Amino acid sequence: MFKSRPESVVVFHAQDQAFLDCCIWMHFKIDKSDLRLLIDSCEQGNVDFKRWTLAETPKWWKPENLKGDVKYFTRTVSHGRRSRNFYVNSDYTEVYYVDRAGH
Numbered sequence: 001m002f003k004s005r006p007e008s009v010v011v012f013h014a015q016d017q018a019f020l021d022c023c024i025w026m027h028f029k030i031d032k033s034d035l036r037l038l039i040d041s042c043e044q045g046n047v048d049f050k051r052w053t054l055a056e057t058p059k060w061w062k063p064e065n066l067k068g069d070v071k072y073f074t075r076t077v078s079h080g081r082r083s084r085n086f087y088v089n090s091d092y093t094e095v096y097y098v099d100r101a102g103h
Helices: 032-039
Strands: 010-015 023-029 043-045 071-077 082-088 094-101
Touching (some): 032 082
Antiparallel strands (some): 010 023, 023 094, 082 094
16 A cells, blocks of 8 residues: 555554455554545545455454544556555544455
8 A cells, every 4th residue: 555654654453464365454544645645546435334344354443433524435456356445534634444355
């Protein structure tokens, strides 16, 4: 996701993709300007919290707990084989992120 991690990023939770798992999961704080660089190439979509209720979903994965009017951004990469998905709080400083492979 980051070519180099911005200094403003504070990771609360992270779970990397294990063998045969679908996803990389993260929950983090970030400066609004740094986040804009990440989501600039994404499309805004409809917020659907139930989309990520998978067997591999970590217990801490709760994007519905974000404050305010939650926004959802997505980007498909690797010839459609991977998607990067961001749930963002209303002031663009807190993110739940999932990088999903193989769909």
